[in-house]
Amino acid sequence: MGSSLTVGVFVFEDAEELDVVGPWEVLGFWAAHVATAPVRLVTVGREEGWVRCAKGLRLGVDHDLAAAPALDVLIHPGGDGTRVLTKDSAHLDWLTQLHDQGVLLASVCTGSLVLAAAGLLKGRSATTHRDFAGKLAAIDDTIDVRATDRYVDDGDIVTSAGVSAGIDMAFHLVERLDSAEAAAEVRQGTQYDCPVS
Template sequence: MSTGHHLRVGIFVFDDAEELDVVGPYEVLSYWARTSDLRPEVVTFSVDGFGVRCAKGLRLVPDLSAAELGPVHVLVYPGGSGTRPLLRDSEHLEWVRTMRASTPLMTSVCTGALVYAAAGLLSGRPATTYWSAFDELATLDPSILADTEARFVDDGDVVTSAGVSAGIDMALHLVARLESVEAAKAVRRGIQYDPEPPV
């Protein structure tokens, strides 16, 4: 990484990204950034640097454009219906492959995995995605070893996670992996993430 040991996390945002896919990991990783001696930097970016409208109408203004991003240690690629035009965009898939070549840890939430699949990043590897998108995943790349049970799948330099709220679990796993289990537990306590759904 050309910026020395400084940990940078880039969260990609785009029109019709699923809100919690973006904000869940952002909450976890930003809380970690504020409390960790590693002082990671968490930034959001869109292709052109302009604001995006997420799937349910939440508008986000990112920090940077893709061109301004610079090197990151971790890329977080959310899901949502906005992934469908992106996975058919050859220029965008080329950008994903370029990021892959320079980014130690490529991560996805929900249907973000479909874009990674379309770019060829998941060939022959274990991966997960949103529960209703496994057929799409198999169509894009039949060689992917789909894990329909896991909340997230860590395959070294690529980490995929299941739908929406699973991105929170994946982000906590990233904190544990990049710093320590203790640090991840402290973040989990800090954001009071202790799910016991009432239904």
């Protein structure tokens, strides 16, 4: 890992809580304790302030889309709120712009449906929550839907399956952006995949 990185997590009404905070915990631990170069982690959303997630947890938005810093990576969670986002042309255009700028896009759960609605998964391999695999295929039948995979890395877009799979994807991102040793250190520090006594 050479230069600094800015990672944004998109936060929206009715996002699934663990889709947001699972990757945040992994990437935040990496940024605070392991990364050898600066990693900045921020939340971005339609507007600054608070949003209420699917189970009632309120989360703060650091930056609205207009004022957000330049991102290297964007994590797009899933949740009931994605139903609105798949039809929001401004949001889909924003994702397309990020992709065109070379931002690494990573989705959790039904966040991949939003990427598909933006046309970003055309002809690619991708995954989502197993209950929504058919819906992902229905949005774009050129997608190679890998419903049994925890996450799928297709170069500049990484998708993950339901809820907890976003944590697995985050460890993959640490390994990809830093090293296998860094990912192992974060696993150790967060007691992930540790045996139960």
